[in-house]
Amino acid sequence: MGRKQLTRIGLTLISFGVFLAVWQAVVHLGGYPAFILPPPQAVAQRLVSLVASGTLWRHVQVTLKEILAGLALGAVSATVLGYLLAHSPVAERLLTPYIVASQSVPTVAIAPLLVIWFGTGLLSKVLVCALIVFFPILVNTVVGLRSVSQNLRDLMRTLQANRWQMLWMLEVPAALPTLLAGLKVGATLAVIGAVVGEFVASDRGVGYLLKQGQQLYDTPLIFVGIGTLVVMAQALYGIVALAERGLLRWQKH
């Protein structure tokens, strides 16, 4: 580990320590009851008990499954549709008004409808996730494909590349930076999608834990839930960022 990295980790630890200290001070000086603002150690205790009983992991697994399935579904369908829009002016003219209009409908508002149509199980949550990640990934796909240099397209044409070679040897690698940027945004949005779905109707998942916490005035549980979601979103973002670093090494000098 390099000196720089050690310094960075050190700074992160220090800022986290300061955060805990301020939190503790606010609780202490304000004299708030635990159900309004629990002290850090109450949250830590709740976390330990939830981890030890396996409850947290069980709910994380559920939410994670919804997120990953939703992200996959949303990303794949958005990329395919984006390819179509970028290549077919007819498709673009026909579909763009609907796609844009659909964006003014908040996904959160559709979630109850999805639950009625597709039940309270996994499917409705996956669909909320997919809907929420769909648009940013679609836009990035179209922008990425449009940005492929005309000269490189012409070059591939003079070499009589077929459609498949055009896609895999030119369009995918050329659009990859933009595609991955869309996926990074999508990854964090997918977490929101899953929780929204779980808020509407669920009997498991991290969103369900949050609802439980609210109903039982178990504020430490809510804090643990929020922390868990932050960690999940960060982890997903980190995985895409890591993939990005590996795949786009050619951009660096």
Next chain:
Amino acid sequence: MRTPSAGRARTPVDPTMRNGEPLLRVDGLSLSYRKGDGRLPVLDQIRFDVQEREFLALVGPSGCGKTTLLKLIAGLVQPTAGEIHLGGKRVKRPSRNVGFVFQEPTLMGWRTVEANVTLPLELDGGNRKRAREEAQALLDLVRLTGFEDVYPAQLSGGMAQRVALARALVHDPQLLLLDEPFGALDALTRERMGRELLRIWQARRKTVVMVTHSVPEAVLLADRVLVLGPRPASIIAEVPVNLPRPRTEGMQETPACSQVARRVREALEQVGLQ
């Protein structure tokens, strides 16, 4: 592969080849682009032939349609009128018979130098090992040995265009189309690249159509210079360059050479340029 050429006539054609049929025949070529409701005429009745192994230079005012003409020859754009024949066959769509070097550096940033050069062979599904050997030979030729594993972002403009040149040669096309390959380079690099291209051409002897803005470059390299007028472009002059081959840059000082250059410049002045 050098052919004796001192004092040869305007058409440097080997008579044993295709009974003197030109390799490239451009006949009555006109093109207009759609522009708003109307049309923008770009090329007007262009007619010329290029013999096998000839080096033809095209000069003309900026924006007159030089790039468009090369794209037509490559089959990338369809003419409004007229025909193009390459190797006796009508050009209707892009074909691997041409190697194209674009005006702007056009490399795939995600491929190494070597992988950029082997691209044409990979697309054809050829043997990988042979492709690498071909690429190596061409990288030696353009003096980029040792840069095989470098990514384009690390290359200078001149190096990038030499990679593009190697890539245009690797599948051994019948015709090489060079669109101001050194136009984006500084004057000194440009002069050096002109000499490099002369050396490379003398080693490979391809048929070349090159667009250039530089009269000395055209005269040093070409067998013939075509001068295009302003848009819609037509050919306003044809200047043969009767200098012996192999050429050296020293020839640029000779009276014969400056005479040719003067004729090209006069033609350009006629259309209000330079």
